[in-house]
Amino acid sequence: MASSEARTRQKQRQRTPNVGVRAALFLALFTCTLRCSECEKPSNIVLILADDQDVYLGGMTPMKKTKALIGDAGATFSNAFTATPLCCPSRSSILTGQYPHNHAVRNNSLDGNCSSPLWQKGPETTAFPVYLSKQHYQTFYAGKYLNQYGKKETGNVGYVPPGWDQWHALMGNSQYYNYTLSVNGKAEQHGDNYEKDYLTDLILNRSLHFLDDRSPQRPFFIMLSPPAPHSPWTAAPQYEKNFTDVKAPRDGSFDKPGKDKHWLLRQPSNPMPSTSLNFLDNAYRKSFLYQDMSPLSTEMFYSQFSLPIDKRQLYDFDIRIPLMVRGPGIKPQQTLSAPVLNIDLAPTFLDISGLNLSFVNMDGQSFLSQMAPELRNGTARPYFLVEYTGEGHLDPDPACPKLGPGLSQCFPDCVCEDAYNNTYACVRTLVEHNLQYCEFADSESFVEVYNLTSDPHQLENIVKKVDPTLLQAMNQRLIKLQSCEGDSCRATKI
Numbered sequence: 354m355a356s357s358e359a360r361t362r363q364k365q366r367q368r369t370p371n372v373g374v375r376a377a378l379f380l381a382l383f384t385c386t387l388r389c390s391e392c393e394k395p396s397n398i399v400l401i402l403a404d405d406q407d408v409y410l411g412g413m414t415p416m417k418k419t420k421a422l423i424g425d426a427g428a429t430f431s432n433a434f435t436a437t438p439l440c441c442p443s444r445s446s447i448l449t450g451q452y453p454h455n456h457a458v459r460n461n462s463l464d465g466n467c468s469s470p471l472w473q474k475g476p477e478t479t480a481f482p483v484y485l486s487k488q489h490y491q492t493f494y495a496g497k498y499l500n501q502y503g504k505k506e507t508g509n510v511g512y513v514p515p516g517w518d519q520w521h522a523l524m525g526n527s528q529y530y531n532y533t534l535s536v537n538g539k540a541e542q543h544g545d546n547y548e549k550d551y552l553t554d555l556i557l558n559r560s561l562h563f564l565d566d567r568s569p570q571r572p573f574f575i576m577l578s579p580p581a582p583h584s585p586w587t588a589a590p591q592y593e594k595n596f597t598d599v600k601a602p603r604d605g606s607f608d609k610p611g612k613d614k615h616w617l618l619r620q621p622s623n624p625m626p627s628t629s630l631n632f633l634d635n636a637y638r639k640s641f642l643y644q645d646m647s648p649l650s651t652e653m654f655y656s657q658f659s660l661p662i663d664k665r666q667l668y669d670f671d672i673r674i675p676l677m678v679r680g681p682g683i684k685p686q687q688t689l690s691a692p693v694l695n696i697d698l699a700p701t702f703l704d705i706s707g708l709n710l711s712f713v714n715m716d717g718q719s720f721l722s723q724m725a726p727e728l729r730n731g732t733a734r735p736y737f738l739v740e741y742t743g744e745g746h747l748d749p750d751p752a753c754p755k756l757g758p759g760l761s762q763c764f765p766d767c768v769c770e771d772a773y774n775n776t777y778a779c780v781r782t783l784v785e786h787n788l789q790y791c792e793f794a795d796s797e798s799f800v801e802v803y804n805l806t807s808d809p810h811q812l813e814n815i816v817k818k819v820d821p822t823l824l825q826a827m828n829q830r831l832i833k834l835q836s837c838e839g840d841s842c843r844a845t846k847i
Contacts, residue, residue, distance in 0.1 A: 427679025450699030450715030482516030
């Protein structure tokens with residue numbers, strides 16, 4: 354950090370833990386603080402939400418400080434998943450603690466309910482910051498919110514979601530320079546000056562101002578959502594020349610043909626042409642530039658089954674997420690294997706705040722008992738749902754007219770990441786069997802099944818080899834999960 358303000362804030366950040374701020378860090382996707390038995394007041398909570406953070410393909414490799422300050426000092430969850438792989442639906446699940454079929458945000462578009470008036474009048478009114486505010490928490494948000502936030506159709510930047518005392522939210526999708534912030538409902542324009550405008554540093558500095566100005570008599574909740582490592586992958590100047598020789602990993606399912614998979618995985622040419630490989634390597638290198646800068650540092654990327662980039666598929670490289678937590682009552686150097694979902698964050702925060710969870714309608718469950726079993730009793734879920742509604746365009750992509758309508762996210766060589774019929778629901782279990790069973794809503798009624806114990810890279814669809822009795826059992830679990838709500842989403846038995 355080059356500016357005098359940034360240097361001052363860095364010193365404040367270093368001394369903050371020693372002046373009574375008992376905040377636990379949920380990172381890579383989170384940062385939180387635990388409610389401990391010896392505390393008279395509810396604990397403070399800090400959530401750091403990275404954008405497109407990867408764990409499958411070396412996403413945590415550059416993040417040495419993050420691992421040292423959070424993971425090594427607390428708990429790392431080795432089986433953390435998102436209930437849906439795409440940005441706006443996933444963020445909506447974090448906010449509401451609900452599966453997408455309950456909060457009804459289907460994709461990143463306004464038509465897909467992303468930050469729409471329907472979302473604002475419905476699920477957003479019962480998001481976790483609303484409950485934290487009622488618990489007398491001081492709440493602070495900074496960074497990217499939802500992809501369509503701030504647009505004219507969603508109320509412009511004058512709209513501030515309920516529950517937030519301090520609001521510094523990015524209009525639209527990820528940017529690092531030349532963006533508009535909603536600062537408590539007023540538009541604030543930013544240019545391309547690193548010291549004044551670089552969004553990752555800006556939200557950090559403003560959070561430190563919030564800590565300076567807050568009331569010490571009430572707990573606080575801070576949510577920081579930097580754009581990194583999402584495109585356009587604009588690194589801070591001091592890191593631009595790093596990782597010049599880094600290339601995307603060539604192992605696992607990299608550039609493997611999408612044999613026996615949904616048609617979207619079968620359509621890319623294989624092996625990948627050099628233009629796609631060069632595009633991928635350049636994007637991967639840029640993503641690594643968000644290296645070991647601070648706990649806000651992040652990194653990502655994937656290109657499996659000859660797909661270039663983006664997270665819209667059902668496979669582990671798109672649905673596994675990093676999760677690290679530190680705080681009072683959490684023992685250091687823990688690796689926890691019980692499955693945790695992004696829908697579990699909201700109930701965990703509310704559990705930490707002291708709220709009786711029977712008063713809220715959330716599909717997720719608190720994982721406080723896993724991190725600190727002496728504070729809570731609880732059980733891990735035996736299986737869970739992953740669901741996604743495909744996104745497409747009515748007209749063909751002008752660069753790829755031969756592909757026809759209904760597709761989206763088309764990259765070099767006309768390889769498309771998404772389509773209307775890339776709509777699927779999966780049931781995943783890690784107890785007794787490490788299996789994934791998925792059904793597509795398409796003309797083929799396509800089914801994919803993977804045994805991730807013998808096939809961790811999901812190369813072979815074994816739907817034709819699996820015992821029909823097991824297939825039927827997985828199908829019945831999926832049917833129940835697709836219509837679940839609240840308690841019924843928290844299965845306790847196989």
